[in-house]
Amino acid sequence: MRKKDSRVEIIFEDDDIVVLSKPAGVYTIPDRYDKTAFNLYDYLNTKYEKIYTVHRLDKDTSGVMVFAKNAESHRNLNQQFSEQKVNKKYHVVLTGVLRQDEIDIDIPISENPSKKGLSMPSARGKESLTKLRVLERFRMATFCECNLVTGRHHQIRVHCSAIGFPLLIDEHYGNNIEFYLSSIKRRYNLKKKTEEKPVMDRITMHAYELGFKHPRTGQEVSYRSEYPRDFSALLQVLRKYSALPDYSVYREKTHQE
Numbered sequence: 001m002r003k004k005d006s007r008v009e010i011i012f013e014d015d016d017i018v019v020l021s022k023p024a025g026v027y028t029i030p031d032r033y034d035k036t037a038f039n040l041y042d043y044l045n046t047k048y049e050k051i052y053t054v055h056r057l058d059k060d061t062s063g064v065m066v067f068a069k070n071a072e073s074h075r076n077l078n079q080q081f082s083e084q085k086v087n088k089k090y091h092v093v094l095t096g097v098l099r100q101d102e103i104d105i106d107i108p109i110s111e112n113p114s115k116k117g118l119s120m121p122s123a124r125g126k127e128s129l130t131k132l133r134v135l136e137r138f139r140m141a142t143f144c145e146c147n148l149v150t151g152r153h154h155q156i157r158v159h160c161s162a163i164g165f166p167l168l169i170d171e172h173y174g175n176n177i178e179f180y181l182s183s184i185k186r187r188y189n190l191k192k193k194t195e196e197k198p199v200m201d202r203i204t205m206h207a208y209e210l211g212f213k214h215p216r217t218g219q220e221v222s223y224r225s226e227y228p229r230d231f232s233a234l235l236q237v238l239r240k241y242s243a244l245p246d247y248s249v250y251r252e253k254t255h256q257e
Helices: 040-047 071-082 155-162 229-241 249-256
Strands: 009-013 017-022 062-068 087-095 102-106 109-111 119-121 129-137 141-148 205-213 220-224
Touching: 017 040, 040 062, 062 071, 062 220, 071 205, 087 155, 087 229, 102 155, 109 155, 119 155, 129 155, 141 155, 141 229
Parallel strands: 062 205
Antiparallel strands: 009 017, 017 062, 087 141, 087 205, 102 129, 109 119, 129 141, 205 220
């Protein structure tokens, strides 16, 4: 059963867990600098008797998340995450055309000592593994699915940048802070006295699927979060104005299912 708030969509809930779709621009927990900023932890605590944070998504990342409603479920889910028994799939749009259909990115990651809050590839870092699969290619970008085996800080962003294909929009690990239709549409004309608005102005990453064992029943469960409007719009304009002759693995598979 799905319930919608003005900002948050509840995908599933029972006595033990609540699964939701996090909007981009929303904090998972209270921000250390702006305590008044809307965040999921405070929001859920107003709806339920008690809520427990299991994992986090960056402020500008959208997608599926799970919270626990009791201490037992919290311990169980934390253990599944720490033991890498959780299926975490992200859909991302990268800069450039990635030729390999699948890549295992096994590059250790550590904190960046010169840039607070950011991470970097480092031989002395923690073991990190991202399994990347191409879903669709465009003339100047690649749509991919990333299976996050480990869960290091900014792991997908660091790994994709490290192999030379940063997120299409990523101000810290890439080159762009916004994406405009005029960058790919030929003969783009803007009406007089109007300013072009970006198709997307946040990191091009969406937490698409989350799978784990239900903490009470032990049953394998999996939940997906539909693409938000900006992510769907980005894919739409890329398909229309930056298409390649060959269709994607993703589209072929989708039509077969």
